[in-house]
Amino acid sequence: MNTMETPGPFKPEDFLVEAAPGVARHDIDAVRQPNARRSKADDEAVGSWAGKPAIYPKLARGIFRNVKWIVMAVTLGIYYVLPWIRFDRGAGLPDQFFLVDFANQRLLLGPLEIWAQEFYYITGLLIISALGLFLVTSIAGRVWCGYTCPQTVWTDLMIVVERFWQGDRNTHMRRDQNGWTFDRVWRKAATHVSWLLIGLFTGGALVFYFRDAPTLANELLTGTAPMVAYAFVGIFTLTTYLLGGIAREQVCIYMCPWPRIQGAMLDHHSLIISYRDVRGEPRSPHKKGDTWDGRGDCIDCKACVAVCPMGIDIRNGPQLECIQCALCIDACNDIMDKIDRPRGLIAYTTERNQESRTSGPRDGLRIVRPRTILYSVAIAIVGAAMLWALLNRSSVDVTVIPDRNPLFVKLSNGGIRNGYTVKIANKHQTPRRFKIDVAGIDGLATTIIGHDDQSVPIEVGPSNVKALKLFAALPRDKAKALASDSTPLTVTVTEIDGAATSSRDTSFRSPGP
């Protein structure tokens, strides 16, 4: 897929042009000018397809770059380290702190054990995450895209590797224009091999979430791991290499729905990264000794364009392509310091703010707005519901399924008998003993198949479900005395050595009065 297009011939003398004393001017246009989306090559080929422009993001330095380094270290750290954290659950049980155990349909997180039928906890978590994303976006724009999205983090990592082998922007561009020299070839090869290795470790880390990490690591190395583990390592190696190394900004622009959706969360009070054109325009290079009166602060050095990983010019206003990574802020602040002008020509600001600057006094930041209140309240409600459910979560769960065919059985002594399948789920990681009580009708005699002596407690294995067949029989005269053909009944399971209990309502069916 070699659709890379080299930019115009690189001329070292370009860097002799100064935008201001001591500030070189990048003689480049953003690869994504609104009126130059199609490259020359496209027009010449009479195609209806856009090529992938080559972007050489320059290393930025500053507060936001540092924040991004920290976020990268923390998120990647969590990703790679989490499966290796141990947690003792007792003999015979997995000792991995976080484990998605598909085989046993369990999600283990420390002392918490979520069963497949309790997946609503995960649903709640996802809803909270989505609402959190809405809230953050409505306050500060695409923070997710700019800092924490895996696509951004891994692309950032891939660019670090690329810079290590091929140099920063200028060096890299120069190398690319010198033809296929040996120097260029081995550096490119080293880059791609490094990317593939990163991909391999990404996929390698992923599979550890689904199987005991040390065991699986050993199996992977000795070639004895399950086929599916190798398949997923392979898939994630390729996708990481392809999406983070090769495709990069193409993923954000063409594949991801979030740039389209986020428009619904932004409003005039959302902080977005903007070029303050009121302050910056008219832009032009600044010569030593010239006055700053009657002109903008933008010296058109294009440092903001050079650092942009998306290949846009932020000075063109808010754009779909902008992931709001804030690197242009760092780049511009750096320049402003050099030319001794105030920082913040490119900054987090709101549309409202931009407008008020044009028309008069500055408008303050409004974080508390109906939109943010709505999102916060929704998060609070879902969070409270989840917390309530989690705190009231019983460590034993009973389900009762009454026989429906036949609804009841007439016995030879004239009595009426109902059958139930009772399932006791022990969500503890130790075996536990329970007793079953059936309440609601006087004179009901219960029997449990395979459990003749009812004074013996029912033992349920650790993290296991036991299904029992329970019969409840009522003598003839008592059955005839029932007021209805369906009488409420409650089945209660109580732990013998503890306080855990769970009950379920069901009904006793009979021919009726």
Added chain:
Amino acid sequence: MAGHKRIDEVTGVETTGHVWDGDLQELNKPLPRWWLYVFYACVVWAIGYWMVYPAWPTLSGYTQGYLGYSQRGQLAKDVAAAKAAQETFRQAIAATPITDVQGKEDLFQFALAGGAAAFGDNCSGCHGRGAQGAVGYPNLNDDDWIWGGSLEQIEHTIAYGIRNGNEQARNTPMPRFGLDGVLEPAAIADAANYVRALSDPDGVDKAAAERGKATFAEQCAACHGENGQGNLELGAPNLSDGIWLYGGSQEAVTQSIVTGRGGAMPPWLTRLDPVTVKMLAVYVHSLGGGK
């Protein structure tokens, strides 16, 4: 698309050249070229897929593909794998006396599940999905047994069946008291009243029932017992418990006496293996009436 480019005045972006409603134009925002390549790759993938997997219908069938894959074949493989996985349990069940199966938790659960599956496949046609029975086909949930409700008795009944010609089958019929002229119609009606009175003394013609008492003692008690409590050895049902195989109305009981009864059941050992029969017996026994 030859010719000069049309440029949108507001944005400065090239348009596709299409104009709707006089002034509505579409900006030309081309898809990335790699998108096209992905499409080509999908086409190539599809061709490969056709070669490997079943794909195209032909006049008399379909193209099989190099792998020879079929869902039916996959099912056969899965079934064989499941059977192999079950083999240890099946062997253990074969080696365990049927009365001991219930005491071994894992064997018992396996037998219940296997028995339930086999019941659905083989027995539910007559006895019903929930073994609730029908007229002429006993309810297997209750505690009223015709040929015995112990594990061994149930296993024997399933294995060899009832009145089917098999040497070991349960094999005693009920005489045709009416058709063969053993009893006069009036005596039959009286006997029927007596039989019904055994379980429902108030719901019958008491005088007729009184008259039928002698007939019952003479003709019926030999098999059904003095008090109509039945006889498991002979497969003579209990007539005193209000549970009727052929119905408890005067007409139904009369018909039973006139024509006799002789419901049949196949010898399942000729169709099922002994382990399945054993599991079936454990399952039926667990339905609630097992002795």
